[in-house]
Amino acid sequence: MALALGCSLAVAVPGAYVLSRLRRRAIALHVGALVGVAVAAVAVGIVGAALAMFISTHDLTVLLVVVATSGLVSVGVALWLGRRFAADAMWAAEAESTRRELVAWVSHDLRTPLAGLRAMAEALEDGVVDDPETVAEYHSRIRVETDRMTGLVDDLFELSRINAGALRLTLASVALGDVVSDALAGAAPIAGARHVRLVATDGDxxxxxxxxxxxxxxxxxxxxxxxxxxxxxxxxxxxGGRDAEGAWLAVTDCCGGIPVDDLPRVFDVAFRGEPARTPAAAGPGLGSSAGLGLAIVRGLVEAQHGRVEVENVSGGCRFEVRLAAS
Incomplete structure (x- = not known):
């Protein structure tokens, strides 16, 4: 027992020093080294004690093979688990970073309209504004800002349902043309206010x-x-249309294109892109610009077993939704 303990300590003490030097290295390497040191300390202790025992050469060979095999398997499994743990830790860090960014964006988007609402309410309450035209304008702006905040809260609620996995949809056959027609009718006043033309194909x-x-x-x-x-x-x-992969719908704009480095992040929560693509004000009917709309699109499309992609085209970008044809 003393011999086994001594052999184990001879490996464990230097191993502890090595681990202390690896403290700030990759998680997978740290876990692999930790398990390697533990396995090596046990293996050396067992081998040292076995060599001092009067056992047959055959039994000693079997023992050495078993110890070596177990050690290699243990280290291999540790490295695999270490990589998995490192990937999970990286995902958790990215999720936390996204959450912090989202909170910062939403706080800004709420603080700005709330400050304006407070100022206009105080002006009306103190009688600073009393002519009918200005009062009507203040009332209109209060309604618009309230609608923006309501839309932001709705987006946050929808996004929380998606991220929590609480979105359970009942899928059925849906006429895509009717959905597009209703959506175009709802967006027409918004597009008209910004002098943007809405064009839809008359295909099947x-x-x-x-x-x-x-x-x-x-x-x-x-x-x-x-x-x-x-x-x-x-x-x-x-x-929109149908091909060998199923049904598809595409929305193409004239935004001038998205930087290639930003394309993979377009559907991320709270991502707004470069300043040139970030409007100073949302404008009538456009709701908040907290970077939640496209994240919600991806979540809802994936909940319907589809996918959504974006690519740059001449003069703008094209968002394509793929769904199963009915």
């Missing part, structure tokens, strides 16, 4: 397997996003 729209309320929100969010980033006198085009 397919039926898809999905949920009509969520599909309406997907198309509505894509249209609002396209209108927000399209300059005056520009156009937003909606197309």
């Amino acid at each position: 729209w397919p039926a898809v397997l999905g949920s009509e309320p969520e599909l309406s929100r997907v198309v509505g969010n894509l249209l609002v996003n396209a209108i927000r980033h399209t300059p005056a006198d520009g156009s937003v085009t909606v197309t």
Whole structure:
């Protein structure tokens, strides 16, 4: 026993020093080294004690093979688990960073309209503003800002349902053409106020397997996003059809394109892109610009077993939704 303990300590003490030097290294390497030191200390202790025992050469060989095999398997499993743990830790760090960014954006988007609402309410309450035209304007602006905050709260609620996995949809056959027609009718006043043309193809729209309320929100969010980033006198085009992969819907705008490095992040929560694509004000009917609309689109599309992608095209970008045809 003393011999086994001494052999184990001979490995464990230097191993502890090595581990202390690896403290700030990669998690997978640290876990692998930790298990390696533990396995090596036990193995050396067992081998040292076995060599001092009067056992046959055959038994000693078997013991050495078993110890070596167990040690290699243990270290291999430790490295695999270490990589998994490192990936989970990285995902958790990214999720926490996204959460902090989202809180910062939402706090800003709430603070700005609340400050304006407070100022206008105080002006009306103190009688600073009394002519009917200005009072009516203040009332209109209060309603607009209230609608913006309501939309932001609705987006946060929808996003929380998606991220929590609480979104349970009943899928059925939905006429995609009807959904697009309703969404265009709802977005027409917004586009008109910003002098943006809405164009839709007159083709044979397919039926898809999905949920009509969520599909309406997907198309509505894509249209609002396209209108927000399209300059005056520009156009937003909606197309759709069916191919070998299933049904598809595309919304193309005239935003001028998205930087290639930003394309993979377009559907991330709270991502707004470069300043040129971030409006100073949302504008009438456009709701908040907290970077939640496209994240909600991706969540709702994936909940209907589809996918959404974005690519740059001449003069703008194209968002394409893929769904199962019905």
